[in-house]
Amino acid sequence: MTRSKPDSASPAPAPKASAASRLQMADIARLAGVSVSTVSRALAGSPLVNEATRLRVAELAKSLKYTINVGAQNLRLKQNRTIAVNVPYDPATRQHLSDPFFLSLIGSLADALTDRGYEMLLSRVDADRLDLAAQSFETGRAAGIVLVGQWHHHDQLNEMAVRGVPFVVWGGQLPGQLYATVGSDNLQGGRLATAHLIAQGARRVAFFGDPELPEVNLRHQGYLLALKDAGHKVDARLTRPAPFVREAIEQEVERLCAEGPRFDSVFAASDLMAMTVISTLRRLGREVPAEVRVAGYDDIELAQHFHPPLTTVRQPIAEAGQALIEQLLSQMGGARAQPILLPTTLEVRESTR
Amino acid sequence: MTRSKPDSASPAPAPKASAASRLQMADIARLAGVSVSTVSRALAGSPLVNEATRLRVAELAKSLKYTINVGAQNLRLKQNRTIAVNVPYDPATRQHLSDPFFLSLIGSLADALTDRGYEMLLSRVDADRLDLAAQSFETGRAAGIVLVGQWHHHDQLNEMAVRGVPFVVWGGQLPGQLYATVGSDNLQGGRLATAHLIAQGARRVAFFGDPELPEVNLRHQGYLLALKDAGHKVDARLTRPAPFVREAIEQEVERLCAEGPRFDSVFAASDLMAMTVISTLRRLGREVPAEVRVAGYDDIELAQHFHPPLTTVRQPIAEAGQALIEQLLSQMGGARAQPILLPTTLEVRESTR
DNA sequence: CTGAAAGCGCTAACAC
């Protein structure tokens, strides 16, 4: 899925008029022997129009498969029922839309939107220029924006909020945040997972993840809290700042195994990461969970089918989509941006037993 | 991800005008002391406009963060740069957007579209009413349509083609097909996988999948061909028609193990299915690959991280998106619908050794 | 109850 051409690709030839002039209101008005206004009213189900003519128009439209041109309708009505969902991609690796968790989240957003009669415009954004996501709002394409992941650039998001762009982001709550986030309780989740590892007898828990990302950072803080709760000493070398790239994770595991320090369990910031960690450990001859216990985060569908089935912190995906859309819509309705924290639960499976 | 409300949900309150009237061309015309037409030309980079004024207008627009209202622009230009991508969902189970393969395909489509300056409208369609997907074209929302999976209802698709709706579907090539499909060479893929199992010493290969689906059906035919190539007798009881639902697959595995017939390997119609089969076999105490060899189809990202790493037929995802869009665009440009077959390759891993 | 006319925000002849 690595593409070579940059986003700034030439817009290509002409997409021009699609098909020889589509059917329009005037046509069915003529055919029905009424004026366009009547057709408009009839199709809108206005009580002003005679039931007989309403029916006639409706049937004519149906048999001719005529449907109102939403573009024109929206222009006239100044309304808009599409929401732009933006998935950040790392401009360096051009990796994107790859983590199953985000993909499920998109599915859940699609559900939530369809349920409310909205459409979803899906696109990618350069993770370093999250503010560009605002464009689909500014060009009138979308009535609101969902950002799937905040990455770095808290600042850009705050600036968007100041500009009055209606948007929500899936991510962690940050101090001084002017925009709305929806996310799982990352702190609590990290704490849960780590506490569980400790309860299983872990003495030296390693943390894998990129603490530059707000969400991961919160999970890391939860990890630290749990260590403190248990009276464990924190060994900073056990925090391994690996980005979400397979090779980097593998390397980090190899380094940790080779150079130390000693560790008897791992809390990984995502399931995908946990799975990679487990594969690598296995390749290096360390058994999971016998020698090293591993817990993940997300509870993606495959976590339970993995071998060993993965202990993980479950984020409620279906609710996530609902909450994101609800928050966005209420914001579009004039409400203030309000962060939402979704509860997490620990799914204990074989990988930590 | 199971939603309770049906699609026919009430369209909810009013989304009305977003924010107090956005900035528009007239505004920046006034501010620049020129007419709207000049602004329009300037922003479009027309050579008719004086370089000095062009610059002035451009800067004014930028500083005010003005962007052209695409809705109005499209209406006037009768153009449209959005493509609707529709993901069918099973109305019975309301399962959708769940198989990682389809999700990756969406990612690949997003890439292909962005590269060409198109936008992507993502929605679900009832798998039994694929023809409803045409609506986004008929309402002028989209200039063309991509259908991710043909399911049953070849007929509905043919009818859409007759109606002149520009669309492509990801799926298998069927006889008497009036529309364009893009898909991997399912027949060849099924043959490859099965032949490989036989080469590994398999004598009794079971097939898991729903042969009602054209793609799966082709994979099954490939399976039969490979058996014939090898001079094996076909045992119809080894074909297990399981839908893509986890519980159904587990049950089918249990039944096969309990009631026979005997089998020493499995070719599953998708990786997800293969993984479920493996987990179930393991639960029943049958080791993979020692006792049963298992091969899948798709080569999703997780196949290589699975334990054991999964032997599978790789479908070229990046090319898939490109091919779908290329085919659709050329169709929109007036070309005839032309099926495309993508090459498959066998990825041999531990699960069949 | 229905039609004529104006206008949503923009572009493209057609004048000057």
Place this chain on the structure above:
DNA sequence: GTGTTAGCGCTTTCAG
């Protein structure tokens, strides 16, 4: 070079 004008396909006053 730039402004004036008409009109994309629809909805909605405002008169009948």
